[in-house]
């Protein structure tokens with residue numbers, strides 16, 4: 001117990017709580033399944049052969065470690081803090097999502113499960129899950145909001161190429177949260193052979209802790225790489241937040257290093273205002289219970305969940321992982337929001353300054369870097385998680401910039 | 415003794431099984447749901463499950479999902495659901511009402527405020543799908559203290575190791591979910607469910623009611639026969655949803671109730 005007071009890294013408790021957040025708010029049918037998952041994960045966690053398999057695949061299949069790259073021309077342009085990018089967009093399948101998927105699928109195999117289900121918004125988690133299922137010859141079913149199926153068509157085709165069944169979700173309003181509802185309905189129905197591979201640090205215990213542990217490879221590598229490059233810890237770590245898995249993965253290994261500033265960036269959509277046209281659960285929501293855990297949620301006075309709004313499908317979720325809710329409340333991490341417009345500016349900045357086409361999600365983190373870096377001293381070491389590449393977003397961005405991709409001529413920005 | 419206990423005591427002296435009907439509050443609108451609700455006791459319904467609409471009903475199939483969306487579109491809230499119950503109690507003091515729904519609207523109102531309001535509205539019990547025994551301190555224990563029954567779902571995955579935990583703080587009755595799945599799924603066979611009901615009855619003195627997948631008078635009769643009663647939800651909600659007049663809905667409910675009582 002005494003340890004709990006000295007460390008921010010001991011959560012969750014045995015009830016899956018980070019302070020008041022987290023927990024196991026699921027129907028009785030699922031309770032035995034998540035208890036079994038918890039037991040199996042606890043067992044795997046301390047099993048060297050489990051981690052040996054993970055590291056082998058991280059190295060040879062995913063391409064880890066991902067580089068920690070000094071963004072010299074960004075740094076120059078902003079004129080302040082020294083900016084490093086953690087290059088998780090170079091992973092196989094183009095985002096951090098596969099770090100976690102590998103862990104869960106290896107666990108599913110150990111548990112003898114033969115059918116994998118997943119929810120996806122932007123399609124990155126769906127693609128990563130379909131990929132690893134193809135590699136291991138497992139049946140894969142991905143639930144995706146009908147609205148997202150339309151706006152992320154290339155990823156839908158990718159998943160189908162990889163042999164997954166993509167189910168367009170029309171229940172509710174056909175977005176990521178509805179996809180998660182339908183995945184849970186599938187799981188309740190197919191309890192014996194099915195493993196639910198959740199794509200972020202949300203859901204009932206043990207998912208938030210388990211997904212965090214798998215993504216923590218990002219922060220662990222960053223720590224070593226920064227030590228090799230600069231001989232010390234970074235001063236600020238910063239990441240974008242949908243459910244919060246790439247952020248938790250970067251943050252977790254630094255939670256107990258008081259000197260390290262931790263900043264999470266939520267999607268501000270059209271602006272965090274009364275109209276709720278955003279996805280900033282911490283800045284614009286309040287605590288509630290959804291999808292198995294208590295956390296900050298966008299909701300109305302009656303406790304009905306609201307749809308978020310963001311140009312980035314990957315951040316378009318009305319909740320946030322419970323560990324972030326806790327870090328927010330105790331003040332260990334700071335959470336801010338960035339609008340669609342600011343994210344698009346950052347997207348362009350990254351393309352033009354570093355030759356890196358970022359996904360719209362990390363573009364949000366970069367937009368905040370652009371705000372704070374100029375004010376920071378030149379020896380301030382700032383690490384941003386470049387958690388995904390922008391190939392999936394080029395159509396959305398082209399539309400936003402008024403660029404016509406249909407004809408042979410095209411037009412350039414502005 | 416709650417109205418639920420009284421009801422089972424009465425049924426026992428009459429040597430009858432319980433018929434439980436589910437409708438969604440505010441579906442298709444406030445007045446329609448109130449009219450159907452007020453007619454349920456005369457149609458033979460022993461216990462009423464009143465659904466509280468929620469945007470994200472993870473344990474419900476499409477029929478009840480759509481009912482919730484209709485209700486929400488019409489402005490239904492938890493407060494208005496309690497108003498419907500209050501109105502019902504003006505003319506009926508005996509038929510128990512169990513609220514069935516999800517935790518967030520209650521959590522949002524505040525557990526203490528909700529329990530006071532629910533008791534005043536004449537609510538007798540709660541079935542909150544996303545509150546397993548592991549989360550009993552949230553609502554189950556405060557509700558029992560406030561004199562409301564907290565009715566738990568037992569499921570095919572509630573094995574011998576799990577069952578005692580499920581039954582521990584349950585009161586009123588046990589709701590056995592006849593299958594792994596969501597509401598409105600495929601029909602179940604009484605012969606398949608009987609061993610499970612027997613297994614649960616061996617571990618508790620509470621009445622065991624079976625629901626999920628019961629859609630016809632024949633099924634209601636067969637399932638009620640092997641348990642202490644049965645629940646029909648989606649089949650009733652479907653008729654409300656397609657616009658059947660309350661009188662027609664209620665005559666369908668009566669055929670179900672008569673079959674369950676036979």
Ligand SMILES: Cc1ncc(COP(=O)(O)O)c(C=O)c1O
Nearest residue numbers: 124242243244245246314361388
């Ligand atoms: C590249 C990228 N970043 C971030 C996210 C958001 O998820 P999380 O907050 O869990 O990292 C997504 C989700 O699709 C994504 O594709």
